[in-house]
Amino acid sequence: MIFLFIIVPLLLASLLPLLGKISRRFLPDLLANAAMLFLLVLSVLYAKPLIANGGIIQQAFWFGAPLNIRLLLDGFSLFMLFTISLISFAITLYSINYMEHYGAKANYYALLLVMIAGMNGLVLTSDLFNIYLFLEVAAVASYALVAFGQGPDELEASFKYLMLSAVASAFILIAIAIIFGLTGGVSFGTVAHGLNTLNIKYVVGFCSGLFLMGFGLKAAIVPFHSWLPDAHPSAPAPISAMLSGVLIKVSGVYAMMRIFLNVFGLTPALTTVLTVLGIVSIFVGALAALGQNDIKRMLAYSSISQIGYVVLGLGIGTPLGILGGLFHLFNHALFKSLLFLNAGAVEQSTGTRSLDKMGGLAKRMPLTAATSAIGSLSIAGVPPLNGFWSKLLIIIALVQAKMIVLAVLAVLGSVVTLWYYLVLQHQAFFGNLNENWKAVKEAPFWMSAATVLLALLCIVTGLAFPFVIHSWLQPAADVLGKGVGVAMNFIGF
Amino acid sequence: MHLFLMIGLVAFSILAVLSRDLLKSAISLAVASVFLALIFFEMNAVYAGVFEVSVVAGLITVLFITAIALTRSDGDVVESKLHRLIFPLFFAALAVIDLLVMRKLMGRIPAMVSPESGTFGQVLWNQRTFDLVGQIGVIFAGVLAVLALFRQGKSPAGDAPHTGDAALTGRQPKGDQHE
Amino acid sequence: MNNLWILNMGFVALLIGTGIYCLLAMKNTVKLLIGIEIIAKGVTLALISSGYARNNIMLAQSLAITVIVVDVAVIATALAIIININRHTKSLDVGKLTRLKG
Numbered sequence: 001m002i003f004l005f006i007i008v009p010l011l012l013a014s015l016l017p018l019l020g021k022i023s024r025r026f027l028p029d030l031l032a033n034a035a036m037l038f039l040l041v042l043s044v045l046y047a048k049p050l051i052a053n054g055g056i057i058q059q060a061f062w063f064g065a066p067l068n069i070r071l072l073l074d075g076f077s078l079f080m081l082f083t084i085s086l087i088s089f090a091i092t093l094y095s096i097n098y099m100e101h102y103g104a105k106a107n108y109y110a111l112l113l114v115m116i117a118g119m120n121g122l123v124l125t126s127d128l129f130n131i132y133l134f135l136e137v138a139a140v141a142s143y144a145l146v147a148f149g150q151g152p153d154e155l156e157a158s159f160k161y162l163m164l165s166a167v168a169s170a171f172i173l174i175a176i177a178i179i180f181g182l183t184g185g186v187s188f189g190t191v192a193h194g195l196n197t198l199n200i201k202y203v204v205g206f207c208s209g210l211f212l213m214g215f216g217l218k219a220a221i222v223p224f225h226s227w228l229p230d231a232h233p234s235a236p237a238p239i240s241a242m243l244s245g246v247l248i249k250v251s252g253v254y255a256m257m258r259i260f261l262n263v264f265g266l267t268p269a270l271t272t273v274l275t276v277l278g279i280v281s282i283f284v285g286a287l288a289a290l291g292q293n294d295i296k297r298m299l300a301y302s303s304i305s306q307i308g309y310v311v312l313g314l315g316i317g318t319p320l321g322i323l324g325g326l327f328h329l330f331n332h333a334l335f336k337s338l339l340f341l342n343a344g345a346v347e348q349s350t351g352t353r354s355l356d357k358m359g360g361l362a363k364r365m366p367l368t369a370a371t372s373a374i375g376s377l378s379i380a381g382v383p384p385l386n387g388f389w390s391k392l393l394i395i396i397a398l399v400q401a402k403m404i405v406l407a408v409l410a411v412l413g414s415v416v417t418l419w420y421y422l423v424l425q426h427q428a429f430f431g432n433l434n435e436n437w438k439a440v441k442e443a444p445f446w447m448s449a450a451t452v453l454l455a456l457l458c459i460v461t462g463l464a465f466p467f468v469i470h471s472w473l474q475p476a477a478d479v480l481g482k483g484v485g486v487a488m489n490f491i492g493f
Numbered sequence: 494m495h496l497f498l499m500i501g502l503v504a505f506s507i508l509a510v511l512s513r514d515l516l517k518s519a520i521s522l523a524v525a526s527v528f529l530a531l532i533f534f535e536m537n538a539v540y541a542g543v544f545e546v547s548v549v550a551g552l553i554t555v556l557f558i559t560a561i562a563l564t565r566s567d568g569d570v571v572e573s574k575l576h577r578l579i580f581p582l583f584f585a586a587l588a589v590i591d592l593l594v595m596r597k598l599m600g601r602i603p604a605m606v607s608p609e610s611g612t613f614g615q616v617l618w619n620q621r622t623f624d625l626v627g628q629i630g631v632i633f634a635g636v637l638a639v640l641a642l643f644r645q646g647k648s649p650a651g652d653a654p655h656t657g658d659a660a661l662t663g664r665q666p667k668g669d670q671h672e
Numbered sequence: 673m674n675n676l677w678i679l680n681m682g683f684v685a686l687l688i689g690t691g692i693y694c695l696l697a698m699k700n701t702v703k704l705l706i707g708i709e710i711i712a713k714g715v716t717l718a719l720i721s722s723g724y725a726r727n728n729i730m731l732a733q734s735l736a737i738t739v740i741v742v743d744v745a746v747i748a749t750a751l752a753i754i755i756n757i758n759r760h761t762k763s764l765d766v767g768k769l770t771r772l773k774g
Contacts, residue, residue, distance in 0.1 A: 013633055017637070068618075068620065140742075141638070145641075147753055163750075170712070174715060177719045178718070181677055181718075200601075510707065515700065515702055533736075539733075548740050612730065616730040616734050624734060624735075634745060635746075
């Protein structure tokens with residue numbers, strides 16, 4: 001049952017601190033990876049056929065007794081579940097080697113599992129307040145994970161992240177409280193029906209603004225992005241990949257889009273705001289990434305830029321735009337995680353994150369260089385890799401919606417992206433081998449396995465994109481395209 | 494009565510912000526919590542009121558005081574007295590805008606029929622069961638976070654953790670006694 | 673009933689404004705957390721008063737209690753981070769947190 005997506009990580013997280021006392025490394029590694037693989041398989045084999053005829057609402061059971069938990073599983077939820085499970089599995093594989101020098105592996109896996117449980121809970125619920133609650137579960141876990149190394153940089157980054165994130169959550173809650181006051185309920189159905197019958201445009205607009213500020217900060221959209229360039233580089237590499245690759249999408253983009261498209265309904269004002277914020281994010285992120293010397297900071301600014309593409313695509317509101325936005329969301333999860341994991345491998349081998357200190361690492365770390373090259377080419381939008389197709393869809397959708405200026409700007413943004421990724425590849429991997437790195441070794445087995453897996457997926461998704469779109473993305477896009485109708489069906493449960 | 498409690502709540506919150514001594518701030522915050530709990534009682538939210546007093550005025554205040562005690566040092570940061578000048582201006586401006594907006598909204602918000610609800614136990618256990626799962630999750634996250642952040646690390650950045658931990662273990666029992 | 677709701681929301685706005693001022697203007701990290709707490713009070717007041725206005729006080733109480741639980745977890749984590757920072761910089765000054773720039 002779908003409830004397993006939340007229960008399995010939570011249960012394992014509760015057991016891990018005890019198990020960690022018995023077996024410091026082997027048992028936590030094994031169990032965490034097995035759980036993630038299980039969830040991944042579950043999402044593909046069990047959950048996907050369930051929604052063959054449209055979204056379902058499934059009641060949860062606990063040892064046979066029915067609980068009053070009704071979980072929503074439709075195209076959009078399933079798509080996010082699959083993305084979360086896939087990236088989490090790669091992250092836990094990678095962590096087997098990487099987290100050795102941090103110590104406390106059991107605690108780390110436990111926090112990671114709680115974060116995953118929170119994200120899964122967020123996408124499976126049909127209730128505004130639950131979205132806030134599970135968002136906080138994932139957020140609290142992420143605060144601790146960013147600060148996991150206990151070094152001064154990490155602590156400072158985590159503190160700033162915590163402060164800004166807490167304010168964002170407060171904004172979200174105020175909006176929920178106002179909506180509760182207007183409609184008398186907090187579930188999607190009650191709210192959608194209520195807002196439909198009332199006629200209080202300005203107050204709903206105010207709540208939309210609050211949601212935009214709150215979820216916009218979680219998604220690191222400009223101008224709410226300032227926490228990300230500090231938090232993502234300081235965190236351990238698998239956590240950076242998790243945050244950039246999944247968390248900002250689930251707690252920011254998913255929540256925002258679910259509420260705006262399925263509960264409130266997409267108004268022209270929202271479209272304008274979202275597309276403008278998207279374009280601004282693309283440029284601020286890209287231009288800031290150009291000047292970076294720290295490899296992970298460059299990747300962090302790049303995340304801001306690419307999320308701009310996702311918001312741009314989803315904000316247009318047309319079926320093609322939504323499709324492009326969702327496809328780019330999936331692709332970015334793949335290649336950004338890949339790039340962060342590789343940056344972690346480089347940092348572990350050379351001890352530095354400064355690009356100007358690196359050079360010619362391809363000779364000593366060929367596998368890392370190759371997978372990193374694939375990741376860079378994908379994110380820059382080089383055909384036939386996956387990034388090209390998703391960006392193309394977004395640009396075509398912009399042209400179709402007569403937003404020619406934005407389309408041109410989006411193409412320009414892509415050119416800048418290509419530029420700074422070429423810089424990254426050249427400075428880190430190609431060129432002459434820096435004297436200091438004569439003796440570095442390739443990344444350990446599991447780390448390479450994780451990055452190879454992600455790189456292969458980038459290639460496969462790019463080559464087989466019609467299949468990916470038809471099978472996974474179209475159901476999700478359909479759900480969003482149906483608009484408020486989806487929420488209206490939830491009344492009475 | 495209601496108005497008096499609200500004003501009390503806001504007044505003590507302002508006091509908590511403007512106090513230059515951290516301990517006085519924490520105590521003002523606790524008093525503000527008591528006012529808030531009374532407001533809850535007045536609105537028939539009995540369970541929320543009890544929870545507010547025991548958790549926010551109790552547990553969180555203890556956490557704050559523990560943290561203040563653990564981080565007491567000679568180079569304490571004291572806020573400037575300028576805030577006593579700036580804040581009233583800010584607050585006055587805020588209050589004026591607030592009043593104007595509220596006046597405009599009065600009577601414009603239509604009423605909506607709302608569903609009947611059961612007893613508190615029914616609502617919490619039956620309707621909001623998923624909330625309970627979330628609460629368990631967030632408690633796990635908090636506990637694991639504190640465990641992770643206070644562990645004895647192997648990391649080279651851990652300078653003099655022993656003195657810090659000695660202070661922690663030395664003070665913990667006192668914290669428990671306060672509860 | 674609705675006018676009472678609007679009045680309560682007015683006070684909520686005052687509380688949140690005070691909390692935001694605290695976050696923007698204060699230099700002590702523990703003070704910043706007190707600002708977060710004040711904002712949390714405003715939010716719980718908003719939830720309860722919305723529930724009161726809609727005659728659904730039980731639902732509002734469940735929500736408010738959950739918010740308080742979340743708040744405890746966040747404050748505990750934040751204090752843990754502050755205590756750890758204090759070990760490194762021996763101070764509670766936010767101005768000292770300037771290692772990360774650009």
